[in-house]
Amino acid sequence: MEYIWKKIKAVIKARIPGHSYRMWIEPIGFVRDDDDAIVLSCPNFFSKKRIQDHYLSMIESEARNISGKACPFVLEIAGKEKTRQKKRTADKNFKPSRQMDLPHAGDDRPRARMMRKEFTFDRFVVGNNNDFAYSAALSLASQSDRNQSSLYLMSETGMGKSHLSQAIGHHILNHHPRDNVYYITAEDFTNEMVQAFRNDNIGKFKEKYRRQCDVLLLEDVHFLTGKERTQAELALALDYLLNADKKIIFTSCYLPTEIPRLNDRLKSRLSSGLISNIEPPDFKTRLKILERKLRLQKLKMPKPVVEYLAGELSENVRQLESGLVGVMAKASLMGTPLDLSLAESVVRNIVRTSRKVTVDLIKETVCQHYKISTGDIVSKSRRKCIVRPRQMAIYLARKYTDQPLQVISRNFNRYHTTAIHSIAAVEKGLTSDVAMKKQLSFLCGKIETFQAPST
Structure with a gap:
């Protein structure tokens, strides 16, 4: 047969x-x-x-x-x-002649950060919003399409692109345990390269990513904006890997063409493979995600509560998981029934006010705080006293509204690449600029409590 x-x-x-x-x-x-x-x-x-x-x-x-x-x-x-064969073997008290070698045991080559063990294909919930991305990732992992060597996964934060990226790594390691799978963020890649230069180990760094790597999982490539030295080195490494038919998976919140200050060579490499977008999950998919989480954690929740969470927490998967954890934790800690009133109290603290907050309201709030006019913030001025508030307003508009980046950009008379740069500048400033962090916290508080100025 x-x-x-x-x-x-x-x-x-x-x-x-x-x-x-x-x-x-x-x-x-x-x-x-x-x-x-x-x-x-x-x-x-x-x-x-x-x-x-x-x-x-x-x-x-x-x-x-x-x-x-x-x-x-x-x-x-x-x-x-x-699995059945292993059980039959165990029943016969079979003992191997020697202990099997663990994957990479005794391997002293440099390794990338560890992947999350639960980020596998069988734990990824497939729906209409991500079925193409899932199929593309599975195809690349199983090497069923020999012409596909790279995949670019794009989505907003919390949609599952990191899950799919790491699932590819787990799948390849399970089927080809001797392969070198490097999972790393673009920020860590940059820091590693800087350290290699400082310690005079750049040759070892190049050898690692050009010769020793079989699968490269590179997260958040938009972090490379403006980092010319890192972009040049990464582009060369990608050339080596692609010419050797190695597998490369990128993730980002933006398309390669939307990332500002990215050199043409690297932009071409990022765009050379299959690009797949992951959309926010619909109600049916959100329901499946919650049911899967409950089943894996062996938890029970009334169906009306599950359906309520799936209906209200529609932003992304992380928000959905936060709601589930919050409801279960509050019911346990307070000793209260796990019902709709409990779920409603938890959801009120999670759901953002994005449906009620507008870009204009954010502009007015920021302008009042910095004592500038709305005309200043949308002007062509490049003075620092105008640029900083403008960047903050764009960042907050992205955070608190559902408007696409192109729409936000037009509201400030800017191209979408400028908006991306503004968001990146604020995110970078939050890690090192204490004053910016305090200002942003204050503005977030005003927006979230609807203390915006009236017109």
Whole structure:
């Protein structure tokens, strides 16, 4: 029957688009021929469901055409058969002749920061907002598409791009434990390079990222804005990796073309692969996320409360998780029933006022604080006493409104690249400028308590 399965795959390959075949049919493996069915294996639950919904009837039809009889198929998730074999081996008290080597045991080569163990494909909730990104990430991790060597995941904070990036790393390490998978943020990459120059170890740094790296997971590439030396070194490293058919995954809140002060060479490398955007989850997906979290943590919550959280906490996945944790913690600490009134009290403290706060209200609040006019803040002036308030206002507009960056930019008579630079300048200042941090905290307090000036 394995021969028949190969013929079925050949027929299907000619009938469906090439990318669909490589993504869904090619990874399916023949397991065994039972008396009443042919057993096939799929890489994961999502793949199994996709096959059942879209391709199983085609597979059974082609099997009937080739063999002349009905051939029912059973789909398993890869790894279950191995688990059964391990159990049988354990039952026989089998002992290996020597202890198996742990991946990278005794490996003294430099390693990147550790990935979160729970960020795997099987814990990623797939919905309409992220199904393409998930499929692209899984394809790259399983190497089912040989032409795909890089992936650029883009989304707002808290949408799951870091989860998918690290899931690729976990998948590759599980299937190819000898591969060097480096997971690092752009900021850490920059700091590591600076330290290499200071300690006269730049040769070792270059060797690490050009020769020793098999998979590079680079987070928050927009941090590289304006860092010319780092951009040049990264572009060279990417050339080496891409020429060697290594895997590269980038994450960012912005498209490569939207990142200001990024040299053309690096921008070209970032844009050379597949770019996938992750949208905010819809209600159905948010509900699935909450149910998955509750199941994994072995917690119970009344369905009306779960549905209420999914309906109210719509900003991103992190906000959703914060609501879940807050409700469970408050119920436990206060000893109160886990009901809708409790959930409402928690949600009130989480939900931002973005629907009520406008860009104009933020401009007025900032102008009153800095004692400038709204005309000044949207003018072409580059005086420091105007630039700083403008940057703060753009940052706050991004934080407290749902307006796209292009709309915010137009409200200040600026290009969207200038808005990105303003946001980056404020974020950088918060780590080193105590005065800016205090000013921003004060403005946030005014906006959140609706103490903005009246017009």
